[in-house]
Amino acid sequence: MTDHLLLSRLDLNLLVSLDALLTERSVTRAAERLHLSQPALSASLARLRVHFGDQILARRGNTYELTPFAIRLTEHTTTALEAARRVFESQATWTPTQSTREFSVYGSDYGFATVGKVVAQLAAERAEGVRFRFLLHNPLVVDDAANRLRAVDGMIIPHGFLADLPYQDLWTDEWVALVAEDNATVGDTLTMEDLGRLPFVTNYASRTAFTSVSRQIQQLGIEPHVDVVVESFLSMPHFITGTDRIGLIQSAMLPTALRIGGIRAVSLPFAATPLVNALWWHPVHSQDPEHAWMRDLFAEAGRIVDEGLHAD
The missing domain is CATH 3.40.190.10 (Periplasmic binding protein-like II)
Structure with a gap:
């Protein structure tokens, strides 16, 4: 049977029910979310169970939990529902002001x-x-x-x-370094010795998640001592103020960072690759x-x- 025939036999309203069930993990709450009766949503759940050959929601004591298969479905369901919404929101002629x-x-x-x-x-x-x-x-x-x-x-x-x-x-964009305003051990420009000596607050420090400038420092033969890892450039200054830490930030973010106070910008001792x-x-x-x-x-x-x- 072709994919088109399989799709034509499906009730795509079940996708909405499935998304609510996966999100709420409760037939009662999912029915309330969709403004449906509980028997109506229970009927949808029964059809989904037959289609997938899986319980989707399994009772554990007085509560229900998603089955391992249902957990795998969660992300795909959200993506599919969003894609379907986009299809039906599209317009043949589109005027931004309307x-x-x-x-x-x-x-x-x-x-x-x-x-x-x-x-x-x-x-x-x-x-x-x-x-x-x-x-x-x-x-x-x-x-x-x-x-x-x-x-x-x-x-x-x-x-x-x-x-x-x-x-x-x-x-x-370019990279600049941030240090505490009262860090007297650093001048207007960092030295290579500073990079090896002082601790860092950095972003996304892992094998697959990194900033280009931190990777470049490693390629120059320096393994930074990372004191703090944050996943926000905006929060970085708060971890530098009053410490001897170094942070690396993009020039376009500098005005916002400096408004926090307690920090100053210094130049890097090498030519960082632009972003x-x-x-x-x-x-x-x-x-x-x-x-x-x-x-x-x-x-x-x-x-x-x-x-x-x-x-x-």
């Missing part, structure tokens, strides 16, 4: 506090019904980007992490006029960040 579309974009707080902020400002001026949902990525999301980007509109991330996907370059930040998306979105409008918005916002005007 749209209520929500664009979902993955990124780090660095991307959101720079280009994301400008994109939201531009959209508010030109299409007040459009909104953006900015989702923090993590190493698992980045590793699975080719699949994840089917269900969202894009990912803001520098070159060097993704490949074989369409992208739009946004802006180029080329880009918006990446899945090819399925390339011909979507709404998506093209969003990409143009990001390109304009990238030029504003490149000129340093985002911090005004």
Whole structure:
């Protein structure tokens, strides 16, 4: 039997029921969420059990738990439901000023506090019904980007992490170091000795998750002593103030970081490789006029960040 025939025999409303059951882990709460009667949702659960050959929800004492198979379904169900929503929200003709579309974009707080902020400002001026949902990525999301980007509109991330996907370059950035304002052992420029001597607060310190500048320090023969690992560039200054730690941050984030107080910027003792930040998306979105409008918005916002005007 072909895939098309199999799909034609399915009631796609079951996807909505499945998502609610997987999220709520309770027939009663899932029924309340969907404004259905409990018998109606129990009937949907029975059909899902027959289809998958799995209990989906299994009783454990007085509660229900997801089966191992259901846990594996959770992520796929959310992605499929989001993709279906996008299909039926699409319009043959689209006018930004009349749209209520929500664009979902993955990124780090660095991307959101720079280009994301400008994109939201531009959209508010030109299409007040459009909104953006900015989702923090993590190493698992980045590793699975080719699949994840089917269900969202894009990912803001520098070159060097993704490949074989369409992208739009946004802006180029440099790395600077942060130290405590009262750190008298460091001058206006770090030395190679400082890098080997002082502890670091760093981001994403693992084999598959790293910043390009931290990797470059290792390639120069220095293994940094990492004192603190955070997954937020915005929080980094709080772990530097009043300590002898070093932090590495992008120039576009510097005005925001310095407003926290208690820190100062110093130069690196080597020429760090610049960051080329880009918006990446899945090819399925390339011909979507709404998506093209969003990409143009990001390109304009990238030029504003490149000129340093985002911090005004």
